[in-house]
Amino acid sequence: MIIADRKPLEEILEMIADVDNIMLVGCKGCVTVCNVGGLKEVQILSSSLKIARKKADRPLQIEEVLLERQCDPEYIEQIRDTYDRYDAVLSMACGVGPQFLSEAYPGQRFFPTVNTKFMGGAVTHGIWEERCAGCGTCVIHHYDGLCPIARCSKSLLHGPCGGSADGKCEVSQEIVCIWDKIVLKKMEQGRLEDLRTFKPAKDWRSARDGGPRTSIREELVQ
Amino acid sequence: MSENGYKSGSNLEKVLEAGHFAFTGECGPPKGANVEHLKEKMEHLRGQVDAINVTDNQTAVVRMSSAAASAIMVQAGLEPNFQMVCRDRNRLAMQADILGAYSMGIRNMLCLSGDHQHFGNHPQSKNVYDIDSMQLIAMVKKMRDEGKFLNDEDIDESPKMFIGAAANPFADPVEFRIYRLASKIDAGADFIQTQCIYNMPRFREFMKKAVDMGLTENAYILAGVTPMKSARMAKYMAKFVPGMDVPEALIKRLEGAGKGKQAEEGIRFAIEQIDEFKEMAGVAGVHLMAIEWEHKVPEIAERAGVLPRPQV
Incomplete structure (x- = not known):
């Protein structure tokens, strides 16, 4: 929400x-x-x-x-x-x-x-966290359901950067390094190799960068 | 590859290709248009290093652009290693600057994500990160080897850059670092400059993995060295610089040197490191980041036995 x-x-x-x-x-x-x-x-x-x-x-x-x-x-x-x-x-x-x-x-x-x-949810009573940046082309299947675009401070598609320490982002101790989580999850599942795949530069047209967006569902339009 | 058999034909590439132990330095552009100040700093490095890294708004603080400062070096007969971060420019600006840098005679570039602007003096700014460092490496390679822009359009005279990337063997999650390095080499990095190394046992382990995985056959790895000026600097780096591993033993050693002698002890440690790197399997050179200590580079180079620099 x-x-x-x-x-x-x-x-x-x-x-x-x-x-x-x-x-x-x-x-x-x-x-x-x-x-x-x-x-x-x-x-x-x-x-x-x-x-x-x-x-x-x-x-x-x-x-x-x-x-x-x-x-x-x-x-x-x-x-x-x-x-x-x-x-x-x-x-x-x-x-x-x-x-x-x-x-x-x-x-x-x-x-x-x-x-x-932002778009996010309550992680505990009274605390909400961001989860989605609304980029218009969801890629979280590459990252086991975790979104580096919304949750990495640099939106890196090939993280983590050199500033990741103890699971925290270089920007703040309050920010989880999502790349740390992605890597740990891949390691637990024995699928670290997934992260060796090169991801081409993202097409940001589907995001706000392409201008204000519209969503049209033909079957509902009268 | 260009006609002469080199990827870019930069001095750094030639030195490494010839099998010499490379020695690179670093010079941050001035916080202003003070060309004289830049010239004074870079002159300390003349004849001491194979190439000079020119930082790009380092720590997210606005400075003279790395492209302009690099061009000033070229004009002065010094070889820059032009740094570019993904924080401040989108793909249009990046490709334009790469072409511009190349046309000014710049032949090396280091592709970086960049420190988040939160650290710098314009924390209010928008962060760009249109592409990340991995994609930047691949883009520079595509421009060089395929003669194409990121969008596949042909480039009228492509920029031939010797492509560098950074690696931090000490950042978390540590197990993944070697794979990230491997990915950067796969993406097109010709050489790697590592984060400042202080924890030698951990770096030895990292290099062993790099050699075992065959990474050092596909890229030149330059070990990062920043001499400590004092125990205070060591403590600060240990505590406040993310992804920096400064062992307690080194801090103790600097403190033990006593007042007025800590800087010398820091230099001694750096020289011991360089001596070891010369012998370490897979290490192709050293990247000396003497931060605001450029005038000490000749002394360190001399004492480390890396002079004279090879002429190739």
């Missing part, structure tokens, strides 16, 4: 310094699962903003809304009757949300309240 972090309160306050009446829209998708933009987080942010603005002597009116998903026009439609009653709309969804909203309602201003970070 998509993992995001809440923006600092100060940054959000600054964005909406000139407005007095906002709609705060949460999302029941990924951001609910990663505890950053679901019902509870909408309520917390709403209270925090109100308190801060009250202190600053410029009270803020907030309408709290929770949509099924903000990456689907069907659900975006649910605020069509109300969106223009506010000075601005704040989205608590990933970066997709405010854009779908903005495209559906050209007359309104939409602001993000989270920083969208």
Whole structure:
């Protein structure tokens, strides 16, 4: 799923310094699962903003809304009757949300309240890690299901580099050297020879490098 | 292969092909456009080494480009070993720079992944890594031997580079290092320069494997030597440089030398290493990385008995 972090309160306050009446829209998708933009987080942010603005002597009116998903026009439609009653709309969804909203309602201003970070999962309660870089051409079968593009700091297809030490990346002790894991797994399985195969330079057109991407499923297009 | 039978015809290639024990040095370009400073540093190496590595934004700190500094060396009659990292350029820029470097008379290049920009003075930058060091080696070989760009288009006069790669026998996972070296040689590396060696028993083991696997028949391996200036430097490298193996015994030895004498002890250790490398099966030479100590190279070369350098 998509993992995001809440923006600092100060940054959000600054964005909406000139407005007095906002709609705060949460999302029941990924951001609910990663505890950053679901019902509870909408309520917390709403209270925090109100308190801060009250202190600053410029009270803020907030309408709290929770949509099924903000990456689907069907659900975006649910605020069509109300969106223009506010000075601005704040989205608590990933970066997709405010854009779908903005495209559906050209007359309104939409602001993000989270920083969208990566595709990954929770490795333990409260800790999420990146797993996929969305390069558009999955190659993890060459690496026993582990992705060096997303997880090696240098995206090496022929790792590990000389900076791998004690299973950690040279960039930080907090980063696992995925190449160390790939090699160990291959060794355990007695298939180290797999890693002697030369991989040609990757075609990055399927990644973001080829420009913004579209996925079309003909059978679903009406 | 070019008409004269050499891959690039560089001095380094000729020295190695003739069976001489090669001796290469290193010179980091200045943090600015100070050509005089570069010239002063590189002049210490004249006549002392077969080629001079010119680092490419080493440790991810911006410096004069390795291609420009290498070209300045060529103009001064010195032979550079032009380093290129995958961190800062995509395949377009890399191929363009390889052509440019070759057209300026550069004949050796060392293909590296490069330190992550996190270490350097522009940690905010985007990291490129369009291709990795293995793919860079193969790309330079393709440009040289097939006369083709990475996309298979023909090159109008291909760059004939003597291709180098790095190997770190001490980084983890240690068991894999020899295979990674083998892959780099398969990809097209003509010569290898290793990471600084301090743990001699481990390096002996590594070289034995390289010889047993036949790797030394297909590429020249130059052993990396960086003389320690002090026990403090040794401790720093042991602790903070990833993939560096500095044995406690060496730190003790430097400390034991006493104040003011640690640098001399560091040089002595380096000379002992070079003496052993000369005899070690499979080692074709030494790459001396006297970091910001270029003026010491003549003394080390003299005492290590590698002078005069062969004229081939």
